[in-house]
Amino acid sequence: MTLPTENEDQPDTSTWRRVRRIAGWTLGVLVGGPLIAFWIVYLVLDVRSPQEVLAGLRKTVVLQYADGSELLKVIPADGDRTFVPYSQVPAKLRDAIIATEDPTFWDNQGFDPTGIGRAFLTGVGGGSGITQQYIKKSTGDEDATLGRKFAELVLATKITQEQGKEQIFESYVNIISFGRGTFGPAAAMNAYFGRKLDNSITWSEAAFLAGMIQSPSVHDPAASGDVHATRRWQYVRDKLVSRRYVESAGEMSYPATEIQPPSETRAGRVSYDEFHLKQQVLAELEQDGFPLGRLQQGTMTVETTLDRSRQDAAKKALRDRLNGEPKEFRGAVVAIDPATGAVRAYQGGDQGVRDYASTPHALGSAFHPFTFTAALLHGFGPDQPIPAFSKVEFLGENFQYPEVCGKKCTPRRAVETNANGTFVALAKKLGPEAVSEAARRAGIPDAVDGVPTLREKDGFLIGPGIAIGRYPLRPLDVAGAYGTFAAGGRRATPHLVAKVRDESGAVVWEHQDTSSPAFGDDGTSRRVAAEVTAALRTDDGPAALRTGEAEHGNSPDYQDAWAVGYTPQLATAVWIGTDDDRRLKDASGRKLTGDLVPADIWRAFTAATGRPPR
Numbered sequence: 001m002t003l004p005t006e007n008e009d010q011p012d013t014s015t016w017r018r019v020r021r022i023a024g025w026t027l028g029v030l031v032g033g034p035l036i037a038f039w040i041v042y043l044v045l046d047v048r049s050p051q052e053v054l055a056g057l058r059k060t061v062v063l064q065y066a067d068g069s070e071l072l073k074v075i076p077a078d079g080d081r082t083f084v085p086y087s088q089v090p091a092k093l094r095d096a097i098i099a100t101e102d103p104t105f106w107d108n109q110g111f112d113p114t115g116i117g118r119a120f121l122t123g124v125g126g127g128s129g130i131t132q133q134y135i136k137k138s139t140g141d142e143d144a145t146l147g148r149k150f151a152e153l154v155l156a157t158k159i160t161q162e163q164g165k166e167q168i169f170e171s172y173v174n175i176i177s178f179g180r181g182t183f184g185p186a187a188a189m190n191a192y193f194g195r196k197l198d199n200s201i202t203w204s205e206a207a208f209l210a211g212m213i214q215s216p217s218v219h220d221p222a223a224s225g226d227v228h229a230t231r232r233w234q235y236v237r238d239k240l241v242s243r244r245y246v247e248s249a250g251e252m253s254y255p256a257t258e259i260q261p262p263s264e265t266r267a268g269r270v271s272y273d274e275f276h277l278k279q280q281v282l283a284e285l286e287q288d289g290f291p292l293g294r295l296q297q298g299t300m301t302v303e304t305t306l307d308r309s310r311q312d313a314a315k316k317a318l319r320d321r322l323n324g325e326p327k328e329f330r331g332a333v334v335a336i337d338p339a340t341g342a343v344r345a346y347q348g349g350d351q352g353v354r355d356y357a358s359t360p361h362a363l364g365s366a367f368h369p370f371t372f373t374a375a376l377l378h379g380f381g382p383d384q385p386i387p388a389f390s391k392v393e394f395l396g397e398n399f400q401y402p403e404v405c406g407k408k409c410t411p412r413r414a415v416e417t418n419a420n421g422t423f424v425a426l427a428k429k430l431g432p433e434a435v436s437e438a439a440r441r442a443g444i445p446d447a448v449d450g451v452p453t454l455r456e457k458d459g460f461l462i463g464p465g466i467a468i469g470r471y472p473l474r475p476l477d478v479a480g481a482y483g484t485f486a487a488g489g490r491r492a493t494p495h496l497v498a499k500v501r502d503e504s505g506a507v508v509w510e511h512q513d514t515s516s517p518a519f520g521d522d523g524t525s526r527r528v529a530a531e532v533t534a535a536l537r538t539d540d541g542p543a544a545l546r547t548g549e550a551e552h553g554n555s556p557d558y559q560d561a562w563a564v565g566y567t568p569q570l571a572t573a574v575w576i577g578t579d580d581d582r583r584l585k586d587a588s589g590r591k592l593t594g595d596l597v598p599a600d601i602w603r604a605f606t607a608a609t610g611r612p613p614r
Helices: 014-046 050-055 091-101 113-122 128-140 144-162 163-173 183-193 203-213 221-242 274-285 292-297 308-322 366-376 411-417 420-430 432-442 464-468 473-488 522-538 597-608
Strands: 063-065 068-072 177-179 301-304 330-336 343-347 391-394 397-400 497-501 505-508 544-551 560-566 569-576
Touching: 050 128, 063 091, 063 274, 063 292, 063 497, 068 274, 068 292, 091 128, 091 163, 091 221, 128 163, 177 183, 177 203, 183 203, 183 308, 183 330, 203 221, 203 569, 221 301, 221 569, 274 292, 274 343, 274 473, 274 497, 301 330, 308 330, 308 411, 308 597, 366 411, 366 420, 366 432, 366 464, 366 473, 366 522, 366 544, 391 411, 391 420, 397 420, 411 522, 432 464, 432 473, 473 522, 473 544, 473 569, 522 544, 560 597, 569 597
Parallel strands: 063 301
Antiparallel strands: 063 068, 301 497, 330 343, 330 569, 391 397, 497 505, 544 560, 560 569
């Protein structure tokens, strides 16, 4: 029997070489392959900068009162995106988010090694830090796959090298959802606590908001109850304590009583009168070169001209006086600063989507001051004797009214007595173009939304209706035109927007004062305005008021009632009517005239703003 030799017991050296070679290649592939793949992906994929991501999002536009307080928000379709710069994120909230979502955020290279390891072992995502979450949200790729996790790792590394941590946190916190249709901490603070985001936020509130980020639809107490939400809040609290942001858990308590129900803080909720305001402001901004898309992309804030107290007073005066009147009554109130044209109060009604402040209505006998102006501009003296007419033919139409002006009728007396027949005769003598021109010089625009004003339906002819205020005009324009008389004959364009600011607070657009003499030179304009004001005053007080009615067809009834007047500080137009131009009867069955409901509203509003008429 032959025994094996020593060489026969040992593997062939060539075999060992093959094993070592295979092992080397395997190790090279396992180590070098991912590195090569990392650098290929690093070079091929491009991470979007925070600025690019935020620029691509439609953000919430805030409208403010003139004093800087919030009026309302214009919310994008996908939710409230009120942008907050990093410097304005309270430190407590910033710390609560970092302690919960990524405790190594300030020091890491953009990723959480534990989460990456788990993804490699399980084949699914998880454990993403703040930078990775930002990449996931900014790319829109949230598939829980190994490939997505790898790409997320590469891009997180790349953005950390290209962007500062503060920039990354700013972008992250503004694009993540906190639930209830909100994105960003300012919208979240309002949605859950009904308050503005500032340094008054407590640790308990900060912990609550930070806890929403992981799964807002689950952790919201309105969805899952306070027991579940409390457990989530305790988790965040414990993170703050263990990571020494807060000394002890005893310093904090679950803010159950502070959390508002969704119905109280629903983003973008507006009443009908607020909706009218929003639409009017946005329409004005678009004409000034700031369409809604530009405002949303630029994170802009709009400062309106509205005065909060006057806005509230207008709403109250309108609501209180219409209470108890026929349910079909509609109303509008517009008040303007005569010197600048700034709209201080704008109430278009709260009965539906129709904005009565910007809907044209027949002005009726409240148009007489413009005919009076035309007479003054064409050489008639305010106290010049003129025939008092009861029956007049004008442009093919016959008009007949009771004689109220008397034998010693003058233009001033005709205004004071509401002598319709005399004003028709004046319009006939002056010509319809002269009457129209006087109204336009006072401030009635040539057209509204492309439709000519003070014209027949063909847009060219001026018919006999101009003599009796038959052509419909907007309360907004009427208040502005009467404001020209209040301002001593200087015309200023009514406007609701004062300034537009960018996200840093810098003014990027501001309304420019374009006031100018309305009726010629300064002297002539002052004289005309003074005569109109004197004719509209019924005593020696500071207020001038004109009431008027528009006829219902050819009947002696009325379909629109007005009260328009001014003090040196404010010109106010009040309109009362209906949706279907019916005959106006008040709650007691009386024929409605301007000196009833409209005048009551005008006086109540004027008294509430601190300048009561005498």
